[in-house]
Amino acid sequence: MNNVYQKVLEFKNKYSRTIAWRLKKHSDIILKHLNPDETIKYVFCGQKNDKFYDFTTTCVIALTNKRILIGQKRVLYGYALNSITPDLYNDMQIYEGLIWGKLVIDTVKEKIIITNLSKKALTEIETEISSFMMEEKLKYKNFKG
Secondary structure, eight states: OOOOHHHHHHHHHHHTTTTOOHHHHHHHHHHHHHHHHTTTTEEEEEESSOOOOOSSSEEEEEEEOOOOEEEEEOSSEEEEEEEEEETTEEEEEEESSSEEEEEEEEEEOOOEEEEEGGGGHHHHHHHHHHHHHHHHHHHHHHHHH
């Protein structure tokens, strides 16, 4: 059992109202694209779409010591992977709805929307991502200037 899968199972058990499945397959995509010097800091799951009623686009999101990886194993064949490095990260919004929450990660090129997150998980997700990005952007800024 890989480290990504273990951590996403811990998240799913802690926040069981989050809608996600095929977590092992999605975790394998993340693991496949980890660089040798990367370590996993935080993992969660959700739906990568902008519609709360679409339950077919489950993904696993991993925060490493270098970037954010979003892995999705497609049902029939292939997969999709998004990589967000600190220099491409702009902003993040959290929305709490009646039943679930939503996370919007704004990057230089696009907005990535993760829906159907447990409302109780929103503060933990926001804290983990924003803490990491603030720390990394500071390093990047100091390195560049």
